[in-house]
Amino acid sequence: GVTGMEEILARVVAPLPTYETRDKSPPPPESNSLEFMHFYGSLDKEDKLGFLTKLSQDFGVDHTGVSELALRLLDAQLRDLVTILQIEDRLRYGLTPRYKQLLNHISRAEGGVKFLVDLRADVIEIISSKACEAPHIRDLNGTLKSLLSEWFSVGLLRLERITWQSPCEILQRISQYEAVHPIRNWTDLKRRVGPYRRCYAFTHAAMPGEPLVVLHVALTEDISDNIQSIVRELAALDFEEDVNKINAAIFYSISSTQAGLQGVELGNYLIKRVVRELQSEFPHMAQFSSLSPIPGFSSWLQGLLSQYKKEGRGSDLLSEQEWKEVEQATDSAPGSAAIEALRKLIATSEWMRSERLTRALEPALMRLCAWYLYGEKRRGYALNPVANFHLQNGASMWRLNWSADTSPRGVANSCGIMVNYRYFLNETSKNSALYLQNKDIAASEQVLGLVSQFQKSSKL
């Protein structure tokens, strides 16, 4: 109940020591941390929301104290620098939320770091579900994120290569966490860590046996243009890699496993770290690229077709000839009926069954997909989350691949198209800065060509 929460919080969230005694006060008993963790663990989702709201509101920053210090700082502007710096330091300390010490102490308890990672996952869920508008909960998220970013900085992470000899519990976790191309069975898993494959994970001493982010790599002769050649069912090859057939590293799946570490950029660091690892193992390797899905393209396209149907602008999406093919294949009248018919074909993946329709639609779907990846934005950045991830890392949108994923899921999600985000090593930091600051997308001639085809045909 509420009184229970109030009582617990007042007892275990020690008041912030005064500025003068900030380095002299003894740490609160570890029992406070253990009691907090135990109590929180016993709450259901509803109560967790109430508890975290109370923690962030009533045990955060002393706003009155801060505004008084701010006034004192203003008054001191004409004083000597030493005085000003002293008051600034008081202000800096005054902005420390009362609960921050408790979070620090919890991190030193057994299982405390994992507890805080999961606690932030709860906070993120509360914020994204808009379950409560309390602005203080964002402060709590910010404090947790900055603490976790320090504890999970690259220097404190361990790069582990996962092989068939890795402990079963790690292999089991790898197959459980694989979010992009689900692992079907032991044979599939063995293939993913076998010859011409690499699987790496970051782990942290505070969370033993827990892969924090997992990267799957295929070692190939050149940059892969389809996923079937990478994940198809094949008897696991037993012979060692033939180094002459290895010139490229294809990142075909990456998944972070801890929701509470969102924003800590582990995936980006893992890719960069693995590139260095592979360069030392294969000094001549010069091609590093992802082979990425394009989740959301199909549904975006269906939405676009509905919108253009309403506005009677079908001719802006497909050429005369392309519409003719659709009308014939679906026996529909020109105009909105044909648009609706095409929308249905995309929604049911029916178009894939007809050789003729596939050939007719390829140019249109490729230029629409190029526009979806390159032109569609959210707050100025790429709308597609996978594109945004790789572009933030400094990769360039290098090649769209037709019928790259012919699995039912691949056709349903992105009309079977996949994209290579290529990592030109001496350009990633420049590309990343240009993308993050100016929202410029680094793209190849092939992609830019498809985009300009779309713009010409739709007069965008």
Ligand SMILES: CC(C)(COP(=O)(O)OP(=O)(O)O)[C@@H](O)C(=O)NCCC(N)=O
């Ligand atoms: C793509 C991933 C690995 C990026 O993680 P990370 O680099 O830690 O980014 P962030 O979560 O810190 O923003 C992550 O967003 C993820 O697991 N996405 C779901 C699976 C996928 N590959 O899209």
